[in-house]
Amino acid sequence: MTLKVIISGASTGLGRALARRYADSGATLGLIARRVDLLESLVAERAEAKVSLYVADVRDAAALRTAAEDFIVRHGCPDIVIANAGISHGTLTECAEDKEVFEDILTTNVIGMVNLFQPFVSVMRTVGQGSLVGIASVAGYRGLPGSGAYSASKAAAISYLESLRVELHGSGLSVITICPGYVVTPMTVDNPFPMPFILTAEAAARKIVGIIERKKSFAVIPWQMAIVARVLRLLPNFLYDRLFANAPHKPRISYKDHKEN
Numbered sequence: 001m002t003l004k005v006i007i008s009g010a011s012t013g014l015g016r017a018l019a020r021r022y023a024d025s026g027a028t029l030g031l032i033a034r035r036v037d038l039l040e041s042l043v044a045e046r047a048e049a050k051v052s053l054y055v056a057d058v059r060d061a062a063a064l065r066t067a068a069e070d071f072i073v074r075h076g077c078p079d080i081v082i083a084n085a086g087i088s089h090g091t092l093t094e095c096a097e098d099k100e101v102f103e104d105i106l107t108t109n110v111i112g113m114v115n116l117f118q119p120f121v122s123v124m125r126t127v128g129q130g131s132l133v134g135i136a137s138v139a140g141y142r143g144l145p146g147s148g149a150y151s152a153s154k155a156a157a158i159s160y161l162e163s164l165r166v167e168l169h170g171s172g173l174s175v176i177t178i179c180p181g182y183v184v185t186p187m188t189v190d191n192p193f194p195m196p197f198i199l200t201a202e203a204a205a206r207k208i209v210g211i212i213e214r215k216k217s218f219a220v221i222p223w224q225m226a227i228v229a230r231v232l233r234l235l236p237n238f239l240y241d242r243l244f245a246n247a248p249h250k251p252r253i254s255y256k257d258h259k260e261n
Contacts, residue, residue, distance in 0.1 A: 002026060002027065002028055003022065003025070003026075003027040003028070003079045003080060004027065004028045004030075004071075004075050004076060004077070004078040004079050004080075005022045005027045005028070005029055005030070005078060005079065005080045005081075005082065006029075006030040006032070006068075006071065006078045006080070006081040006082065006116070006120070007019050007022075007029065007030070007031055007032065007082045007084055008032040008033070008058050008082065008083055008084050008085040008112070008116050009032070009033060009058070009084040009085030009086060010029075010031035010032060010033050010039065010042065010084070011031075011033035011034070011035045011038035011039050011042065012033075012035075012038060012185065012186055013183070013185030013186055013187065013201050014084055014135065014180070014183055014185055014201050014204055014205060014208075015033070015082075015084040015085065016038075016042055016201070017200075017201035017202050017204065017205035018082060018084065018205045018208065018209070019031055019042060019046075020042070020045070020046065020202075020205070021202075021205045021206065021209055022209070023046040023049035023051070024046070027049075027050075028050045028051075028075050029049060029050065029051045029052070030051075030052045030054065030067065030071040030075070030078065031043075031051060031052070031053055031054065032054045032056055032058070032064070032067060032085070032116070033055070033056075033085070034055065034056070034057050035055075036053070036055045039053045039055065040053070052070065052071055052074055052075070054067035054070070054071075057112075058083075058085045058108060058112030058113075058115055058116055059104075059107050059108055059111065059112055059115070060115070061115040061118070064115045064116055064118075064119060065118075065119045068119035068120055069119065072123060077120075077123050077124055077126075077127045077130065078120060078124070078130065079129070079130055079131065080130065080131045080133060080212060081116065081117060081120050081124075081130070081131070081132050081133065082133040082135065082212075083112070083113040083116045083117060083132075083133065083134045083135060084135045085108065085112055085116075086108060086109045086112075086135065086153075086187075087104065087105055087108050087109065087187070088105065088147070088150045088187045088250065089101055089105065089149070089150070089250070089251075089252065090146045090147060090249050090250035090251050090252040091105070091146070091147065091148055091149040091150075091252065092146065092148075092252065093148060095252070098149075098252065101149065102148070102149040105149040105150055105153050106149060106152065106153050106156070108153075109150070109153035109154065109156075109157060110153050110156045110157055110160060113134055113157060113160065113161075114160070117132050117164070120132070121168075121173075124173055125168070125171050125172070125173060127172075128171070128172035128173075129172045129173070130172075130173050130174070131173070131174040131175075131176055131212055131215065132164065132168075132173060132174070132175050132176070133175075133176045133178065133208075133212055134157055134160075134161040134175075134176070134177055134178070135178055135180065135208075136154050136157040136158045136161065136177055136178065136179045137150075137154040137157075137179055137180060137181075138179050138180070138181050138220060138225055138226075138228075138229040139151045139154045140153075140154030140155040140156075140157060140158045140179065141155075141179075141229045141232055141233050142232050142233060142240065143155075144244070144247070144250075145244055145245070145247055145249060146247075146248075146249025146250050146252075147249070147250050150250075154179075157177075158177060158179070161175055161176075161177040162177065165177075165217060174215045174217070175217065176211065176212060176215065176216065176217060176218075176219075177217065177218045177219070178208055178211060178218075178219050178220075178221065179218075179219070179220045179221070179229070180199070180204055180208075180220075180221050180225075181195075181196075181197055181198070181199070181220070181221065181222060181224075181225030181228075181229075182195035182196070182197065182198040182199070182225075183198065183199050183200070183201055183204045184198060184199070184200050184201055185201055190251055191250060192248050192250075192251065193247070193248035196224070196225070196228070197222050197224045197225050197228075199221065199222060204221060207221045207222070208221070
């Protein structure tokens with residue numbers, strides 16, 4: 001059976017690696033991203049793949065509904081929907097100019113996931129099969145200094161996906177939460193601190209595809225980061241605060257630069 005796979009944030013990083021991997025396996029793809037040039041270059045790399053492109057921002061619910069309707073008409077109900085689109089920037093609550101960056105990160109990383117899944121849930125429920133996959137992060141386990149918006153968004157994503165999983169229990173649909181550690185993507189390239197157990201996007205995509213195939217409900221990759229994340233979650237607040245109070249922060253950017261990227 002030929003898989004039908006939707007991927008948001010497909011133009012760069014992990015999303016692009018996932019698209020390549022599924023294209024190489026012969027899947028029919030629906031790829032969503034904001035940058036048409038990068039989507040087209042991906043299609044050119046995999047000229048034999050069966051792909052529908054959708055230029056859309058995941059914050060735009062109407063655009064995602066239109067994309068979903070078009071994909072379903074062209075190819076039928078998808079087997080896998082991967083909410084991968086996300087953004088990350090350093091933020092500080094004390095800086096008033098960061099408020100809009102907070103809003104964009106939370107809207108993209110959480111509401112964008114809801115916007116992607118919503119048009120497909122009833123159709124997939126009717127068919128009685130399929131997987132809804134959310135890319136969260138180990139950053140959602142504890143609040144990281146200088147990354148309040150990103151950590152909050154990923155913590156919210158983890159809880160949202162759990163709620164959705166329970167809501168859809170018994171429907172035939174799988175809800176899969178994947179929490180990567182550090183992955184080589186445009187989001188991590190400027191991080192001014194060590195990134196232990198970092199994976200290439202291709203290696204992370206390979207692991208994620210395997211997790212989806214096994215329909216594992218929750219996974220952290222790589223396994224070493226799963227251990228680190230569990231230890232951090234168990235640390236009492238006084239010790240966590242002491243250890244991370246002086247940790248390097250993800251670089252902040254101006255709102256103008258944020259809007260242009």
